Amino acid sequence: MKRLLLPVILGILITGFWISPDFQVIAAGVAIFLFGMLMLEDGFKLFSGGFLERLLARATGSTLKSLGFGVLTTTIMQSSSLVSVITISFLSAGLISLAAGVGIIFGANIGTTTGAWLVAGFGLKVKISAYALPMLAVSIVLVFQKSKFLRGIGFVLAGLGFLFLGIHYMKEGFEAFKDQFDLTRFAMTGLAGLVVYTLVGAAATVVMQSSHATMVLIITALAAGQISYDNALALAIGANIGTTITAIIGAMTANFQGRRLALAHLVFNLVTAGVALALISPLREAVDWISAGVGIAPDDFALKLAVFHTIFNTMGVAIMLPLMRRLIAFLERTIAEDLPDVSRPKYISDAIEGFPAAVEIALRKEVGHLHENAIELITHGLNLHRHDLYEAPDIERYVAQARRPFDMDIDQAYEQRIKVLYGAIVEFVTRVSTGRMPADTIEYMHKLREAAERMVWAVKEVKHMRGNTSHYTSEDHGVVTDAYNTLRTEIARIVVEYHKMSLVDPDARSSLWLEEERARVKRDKRATSNLVEDLMRDGGMSAHAGTSFTNDASYAYRAMKDMLEAARIFFAEVEGPLTEVERMLTLDEDELDDDQVDRQAVNSGAAS
Amino acid sequence: MSLKDISAKLQDYQDRLKQGKADKIEPKHVEKIIAKLAAKESELLSELETVTKEGKRERLEKKLETLRSGQAKAKWLLEQI
Numbered sequence: 001m002k003r004l005l006l007p008v009i010l011g012i013l014i015t016g017f018w019i020s021p022d023f024q025v026i027a028a029g030v031a032i033f034l035f036g037m038l039m040l041e042d043g044f045k046l047f048s049g050g051f052l053e054r055l056l057a058r059a060t061g062s063t064l065k066s067l068g069f070g071v072l073t074t075t076i077m078q079s080s081s082l083v084s085v086i087t088i089s090f091l092s093a094g095l096i097s098l099a100a101g102v103g104i105i106f107g108a109n110i111g112t113t114t115g116a117w118l119v120a121g122f123g124l125k126v127k128i129s130a131y132a133l134p135m136l137a138v139s140i141v142l143v144f145q146k147s148k149f150l151r152g153i154g155f156v157l158a159g160l161g162f163l164f165l166g167i168h169y170m171k172e173g174f175e176a177f178k179d180q181f182d183l184t185r186f187a188m189t190g191l192a193g194l195v196v197y198t199l200v201g202a203a204a205t206v207v208m209q210s211s212h213a214t215m216v217l218i219i220t221a222l223a224a225g226q227i228s229y230d231n232a233l234a235l236a237i238g239a240n241i242g243t244t245i246t247a248i249i250g251a252m253t254a255n256f257q258g259r260r261l262a263l264a265h266l267v268f269n270l271v272t273a274g275v276a277l278a279l280i281s282p283l284r285e286a287v288d289w290i291s292a293g294v295g296i297a298p299d300d301f302a303l304k305l306a307v308f309h310t311i312f313n314t315m316g317v318a319i320m321l322p323l324m325r326r327l328i329a330f331l332e333r334t335i336a337e338d339l340p341d342v343s344r345p346k347y348i349s350d351a352i353e354g355f356p357a358a359v360e361i362a363l364r365k366e367v368g369h370l371h372e373n374a375i376e377l378i379t380h381g382l383n384l385h386r387h388d389l390y391e392a393p394d395i396e397r398y399v400a401q402a403r404r405p406f407d408m409d410i411d412q413a414y415e416q417r418i419k420v421l422y423g424a425i426v427e428f429v430t431r432v433s434t435g436r437m438p439a440d441t442i443e444y445m446h447k448l449r450e451a452a453e454r455m456v457w458a459v460k461e462v463k464h465m466r467g468n469t470s471h472y473t474s475e476d477h478g479v480v481t482d483a484y485n486t487l488r489t490e491i492a493r494i495v496v497e498y499h500k501m502s503l504v505d506p507d508a509r510s511s512l513w514l515e516e517e518r519a520r521v522k523r524d525k526r527a528t529s530n531l532v533e534d535l536m537r538d539g540g541m542s543a544h545a546g547t548s549f550t551n552d553a554s555y556a557y558r559a560m561k562d563m564l565e566a567a568r569i570f571f572a573e574v575e576g577p578l579t580e581v582e583r584m585l586t587l588d589e590d591e592l593d594d595d596q597v598d599r600q601a602v603n604s605g606a607a608s
Numbered sequence: 609m610s611l612k613d614i615s616a617k618l619q620d621y622q623d624r625l626k627q628g629k630a631d632k633i634e635p636k637h638v639e640k641i642i643a644k645l646a647a648k649e650s651e652l653l654s655e656l657e658t659v660t661k662e663g664k665r666e667r668l669e670k671k672l673e674t675l676r677s678g679q680a681k682a683k684w685l686l687e688q689i
Contacts, residue, residue: 394661510644516674520667576631581641584617584685585678591613 009207026173029220033166033213036159037079043155063324066100067317070107078163078212080112080243084265088251088258089352093362099328101261106268106320109240109313115212116236116306119167119219129168135161148438167216174224194277197231201238211243215309223302232301233280236309237273244269251351258351260331267327272316286311343416345369345424353432356441360574363445366425367452367570368502373417374455375495378559380406380413381462382469382488389492390499399489405470410463422456425449440576447569454566461559462491465552472545479535480545483528487556490524493517494560498567511571512585518564522592525557614681618688638686645679 016023074080084105091101135157142154205214215236222232244266251262276283287308288298296303320327346369347362379386383406384399392398429449433442465487472484497517501509532549535541541549568586573579624630649672656668 394664396663508644508647510641510648512641512645512678513648513675515678516671519674520670577633577637578640580621580630580633581637581682581685584614584621585641585681588613 005207022173024173025169026217029166029169029171029173030208030213030217031166032162032169033216034208034210036162036164036166037210037212038159039155039162040077040079040082040159043152043157043159063099063103063321066103067107067110067321070104070109071111072107073104074108074111075114078112078115078118079210080108080212081210083108083111084261086355086358088261089355089358091261092255092258092349092351093347093358094257094365095358095361098257098260098264098331099324101257102264102324102327102331105261105265106317109268109272110310110317112211112243113306113310113313116215116219116309117303119216120223120300120302120306127168129165132161132164132168135164167220170217170220171223174220174226193231194234194280197234198238198241198273198277201235201240202242203238204235205239205242206245211239214239214242219302219305222305229301229304232305233284233308234277236305237276237312240269240313241273255346255349255351256335256337258349260335263335264327264331267330268316268320271320272312275315275319276312283308283312283315343373343420345421345428348424348428354436356438359432359437360441360444363425363428363448364570366421366428367448370418370421370425370452371455371498371566371570373421374459375498377410377413377417377459378462378491378563379495380408381410381459381466382491383473384488384492386495386499389496395492395496396485396489399492400485402488403474405474410466414459414463418456418459422452425452444574447572451566451569454562454569458559458562458566461555461562465555465559468548468552472549477545479540480549483532483535483541483549484552486528487553490521491556491560491563494521494563494567498563501567501571506571509571510573511568511582514564514568514571515587518561518568518587519592521557521560521564525553528553528557614685618685633689635686635689638682638689642679642682642686645675645682649675649679 013027016027070083074083077083087096087101087104087108090096091098096104139154139158139161142150143158145151145154201214201218204217205211208214218227218232218235218239221227222229227235244262248262248266251258287304290311291298291300291304291307294307296307345366347365349362352358352362376386379389383404384402388402389395389398426449429445433445437445469484469488472480473488475481494517497514501513529550532541532546532553536543536546573582621630621633625632652668652672652675656665656672659665659668
């Protein structure tokens with residue numbers, strides 16, 4: 001089917017070009033219009049790097065707010081498709097709720113109707129190309145500017161210029177076309193007309209991937225008298241069904257939430273179309289009544305179509321809004337939540353690519369997910385329960401009492417819970433960094449990748465020390481057991497510090513809170529080394545146990561250092577100037593070495 | 609970290625700022641970090657009041673000491689900005 005579509009479309013175009021030169025003008029008009037939409041989308045994406053996404057993220061307060069936001073953004077951007085795709089990406093990244101996403105999609109359906117008003121009320125009434133050409137000339141100057149903001153304005157202006165130019169050509173083409181062909185010969189009345197033209201409208205929108213383009217085509221054809229008003233109404237209904245294809249394609253690579261939203265879009269548009277088809281006669285009368293009320297001429301069918309488009313979409317929202325809870329329940333029932341497979345990425349996906357703020361948030365959450373898995377493995381690797389540890393009033397005592405080895409294959413757990421997820425993070429960062437991401441987003445992504453990498457290293461270190469740790473702490477081996485328990489306690493304390501940091505509001509915490517832990521690891525490492533030497537010299541620890549412990553202590557301190565580095569990067573400030581301040585106040589590695597070893601204090605800790 | 613260390617870092621920051629490679633720090637940014645350090649300080653002080661175990665007391669006191677050292681550097685930085 002997919003393979004056939006392209007030759008069929010090309011065949012239709014070539015045949016049309018051969019039959020009528022005016023068809024070329026109409027087809028070129030559609031092409032220029034679609035090109036304009038692409039430029040408009042590119043322009044708005046350049047404003048992103050946060051702006052667009054931050055606005056979307058704020059539209060989650062209430063359903064009405066989301067609805068209003070959908071109306072507003074689609075009106076400004078003149079593309080419900082772009083709004084739908086961004087909404088799906090944000091939903092997939094876990095930034096907005098499903099209810100908010102559905103609200104935005106409902107609003108987008110109303111917002112998109114402003115396009116019909118612009119074309120019918122402005123595009124057909126004035127010589128629109130007179131505006132298009134200067135806009136294009138100015139836009140190209142802006143597009144070549146260095147500033148991202150100016151380039152964004154340039155693309156938006158160029159997009160609008162091409163939209164206007166496309167409308168102009170469509171209008172011209174239909175005007176000339178009507179002298180050669182009378183398409184109204186194909187007009188159909190009654191139920192057959194409704195059904196056939198609805199299907200044609202849907203098919204045209206699927207092909208063009210834009211209901212806006214279909215609506216413009218319908219309005220210009222209607223204004224040129226090439227299609228009947230009744231058939232135009234059906235085409236408009238069909239366009240509303242066809243437009244759901246963009247969201248469906250967008251959701252294919254999204255997670256379950258994105259797929260739910262695409263289904264919501266389909267349900268909404270199908271219900272609205274069904275009701276509009278069933279109530280076509282009263283709706284027609286309502287259009288006549290409203291048009292007369294606002295002073296639209298009875299024969300101005302283009303504007304009346306715009307009235308119809310607005311009425312039936314607003315009616316759809318009025319019907320579906322009270323059913324919102326049921327709709328959400330239906331969506332949740334129909335598309336089940338993906339199985340909570342902790343080994344697989346939960347937040348990063350193809351659906352969020354191209355939206356810097358969504359990428360940053362999703363990647364941050366995914367690294368948090370990896371850290372969670374890693375901390376679970378680190379604690380289990382040391383035969384400790386995370387949640388007991390978090391609750392323990394005395395960590396040292398809890399660790400000393402935790403003697404039972406966990407029945408786990410740590411190598412297998414590492415492969416399943418860490419390696420797959422870390423691989424996905426590295427692959428995502430590498431892939432997305434090569435795109436059109438802003439430099440600061442790329443820098444932040446690489447920092448997050450380092451935070452993931454450091455935690456993975458920590459797991460590997462714990463993996464190495466697990467065997468001896470289990471052996472020497474499951475039964476009492478005197479000072480050797482004490483020494484291993486010291487290592488376990490020190491790692492456990494860092495796990496607890498990480499947990500405490502994760503509970504604090506991101507705006508209230510600082511990675512500088514971990515400075516003492518970083519310095520302490522260095523001090524403890526030296527103190528432990530001295531202690532083992534003393535014990536071996538005194539005969540308190542055998543050479544065999546001493547060698548094993550020295551190796552394992554080396555793994556343990558590297559694990560602690562990596563965990564702290566992972567936490568420092570992960571919990572660091574993300575706002576530029578605050579990052580600078582934090583960087584200046586953070587101790588460098590050599591500065592940590594400058595601290596004098598508090599032998600007495602550390603010895604008391606190590607021997608306890 | 610001595611004042612000399614942070615002074616070198618400040619110089620490095622100013623060089624990068626001149627080259628347009630750093631974000632400009634304003635007093636409010638340093639004040640925000642100072643506030644965060646102060647919040648942690650009061651949390652540690654409250655915890656210290658309830659702790660009896662010697663080892664834990666020592667760790668908390670040392671943490672406080674490092675935190676206060678950071679605060680002092682941040683205050684110095686605030687004067688320089």
